[in-house]
Amino acid sequence: MLEEQPSAADLDLIAEFEPRFEMLDANSLVALAENAPLGDGGVHASNLLAQALEKDPHHHAAHLLKEQLHQMFVPRWHFPMLADTVRNQAYAKAIAAKVQPGDIVLDIGCGAGLTAMLAARAGAKHVYAIEGQPLIAAAAKQVIADNNLSDKITVLSKWSHELIIGEDLPNRADVVVSEIVDSNLLGEGALATLTHAMEHLAKPNARAVPESGTLKAQLVESAGLRNQYRPLEAEGFDLSAFHKFANVAQVTPNDSAACGLRPLGPTNDLFHFDFTCPDMSHGKTTVPLFCTAVGTAHAVVVSFDMVLAPGISVSNDLNTDGHWGRFSYLLEQATPVSIGSQVTITAQHDATKLSVSIHDTAQVERPIIWQRGVTTRTPTAHETTQPNATWYVPDAQDGPVSDRPVH
Numbered sequence: 001m002l003e004e005q006p007s008a009a010d011l012d013l014i015a016e017f018e019p020r021f022e023m024l025d026a027n028s029l030v031a032l033a034e035n036a037p038l039g040d041g042g043v044h045a046s047n048l049l050a051q052a053l054e055k056d057p058h059h060h061a062a063h064l065l066k067e068q069l070h071q072m073f074v075p076r077w078h079f080p081m082l083a084d085t086v087r088n089q090a091y092a093k094a095i096a097a098k099v100q101p102g103d104i105v106l107d108i109g110c111g112a113g114l115t116a117m118l119a120a121r122a123g124a125k126h127v128y129a130i131e132g133q134p135l136i137a138a139a140a141k142q143v144i145a146d147n148n149l150s151d152k153i154t155v156l157s158k159w160s161h162e163l164i165i166g167e168d169l170p171n172r173a174d175v176v177v178s179e180i181v182d183s184n185l186l187g188e189g190a191l192a193t194l195t196h197a198m199e200h201l202a203k204p205n206a207r208a209v210p211e212s213g214t215l216k217a218q219l220v221e222s223a224g225l226r227n228q229y230r231p232l233e234a235e236g237f238d239l240s241a242f243h244k245f246a247n248v249a250q251v252t253p254n255d256s257a258a259c260g261l262r263p264l265g266p267t268n269d270l271f272h273f274d275f276t277c278p279d280m281s282h283g284k285t286t287v288p289l290f291c292t293a294v295g296t297a298h299a300v301v302v303s304f305d306m307v308l309a310p311g312i313s314v315s316n317d318l319n320t321d322g323h324w325g326r327f328s329y330l331l332e333q334a335t336p337v338s339i340g341s342q343v344t345i346t347a348q349h350d351a352t353k354l355s356v357s358i359h360d361t362a363q364v365e366r367p368i369i370w371q372r373g374v375t376t377r378t379p380t381a382h383e384t385t386q387p388n389a390t391w392y393v394p395d396a397q398d399g400p401v402s403d404r405p406v407h
């Protein structure tokens with residue numbers, strides 16, 4: 001199997017065999033690839049496999065290993081991300097708004113090269129496109145050459161914290177572009193990367209795309225999500241003791257559509273991050289999530305708004321259908337709620353991770369008065385203007401709250 005770190009013997013072996021590639025058959029090249037160290041990000045193993053496939057285009061093991069390498073070093077989300085036209089257009093507009101002719105642009109994490117090419121198109125004097133994963137960096141170079149932008153863009157196969165001003169870049173950058181956020185903004189290390197970049201790689205008061213991001217939370221009803229992650233039974237057997245392993249669901253856009261996540265109230269902000277001057281300190285907040293609809297609360301969904309430039313933002317909230325997934329924190333118990341109910345959560349973050357704990361929902365109040373034909377409080381303006389909010393007066397024959405046809 002593939003090893004993590006090259007041993008001295010491995011390095012000697014590679015050095016010895018590399019000049020003799022032409023003399024090796026496909027099986028020998030694949031055997032070398034299988035034992036190649038991966039500390040170089042899979043570059044050497046990829047080269048060996050490319051040569052094996054040149055000799056035998058249908059070599060089974062070579063195809064399997066090549067795929068294994070690609071899955072390991074080129075995360076699959078790159079493809080839906082590049083197909084996310086809303087994201088791409090927002091970045092195109094924001095970069096055009098922020099980059100001025102003559103600017104030196106640092107694109108941190110260029111991936112396939114899209115953001116770097118947008119900066120070049122926006123008039124940058126030169127773009128330094130940094131990509132820590134060497135297989136991806138090599139592909140970006142090719143993409144940029146294919147688009148006749150190699151004279152405007154230098155691709156560096158490095159992590160941004162390895163960059164040296166005066167060696168890798170002639171000077172600090174006027175603009176820092178990045179898109180290194182996962183579905184909760186933090187998981188790809190944006191805080192640490194941008195804290196370092198704005199301090200050490202950018203000019204004072206440099207412009208940044210994105211400028212800021214906000215994490216927010218919202219109560220949702222989704223019997224589909226609950227059934228998918230916490231099925232009560234299978235073939236008549238009680239599975240509930242297994243539910244403790246299903247607290248956080250990483251809901252893909254497809255899951256989200258299939259499970260029909262229905263917001264039960266507005267979002268409430270958890271944390272705000274200023275990416276032009278990031279702060280690495282940890283955060284903790286306790287906030288109420290309000291309900292403006294009647295239903296059954298199954299989960300708390302966390303999403304983000306990210307401001308790329310004034311008036312230009314991207315989001316993965318429930319009104320969007322882009323490529324980012326959403327973290328959903330499942331309630332212990334499906335909880336009936338009505339207009340005015342509130343569930344309290346505590347959210348905490350460090351430099352790369354978010355945790356959300358949900359306070360006991362057994363005490364959740366249901367402030368609408370459940371008497372036939374009578375409401376004892378006046379709906380607020382907000383409640384009456386919510387398109388989904390309905391004052392509901394239950395009938396004595398009504399079934400469980402979640403079955404009620406109020407929406």
Ligand SMILES: C[S@@+](CC[C@H](N)C(=O)[O-])C[C@H]1O[C@@H](n2cnc3c(N)ncnc32)[C@H](O)[C@@H]1O
Nearest residue numbers: 109110111114115130131132133159160179193
């Ligand atoms: C989400 S992709 C974005 C690609 C491209 N900028 C775009 O928007 O289409 C982020 C890329 O950044 C790279 N990356 C993340 N942090 C980095 C860092 N600190 N230095 C260099 N590359 C980084 C990852 O390997 C990944 O390829």
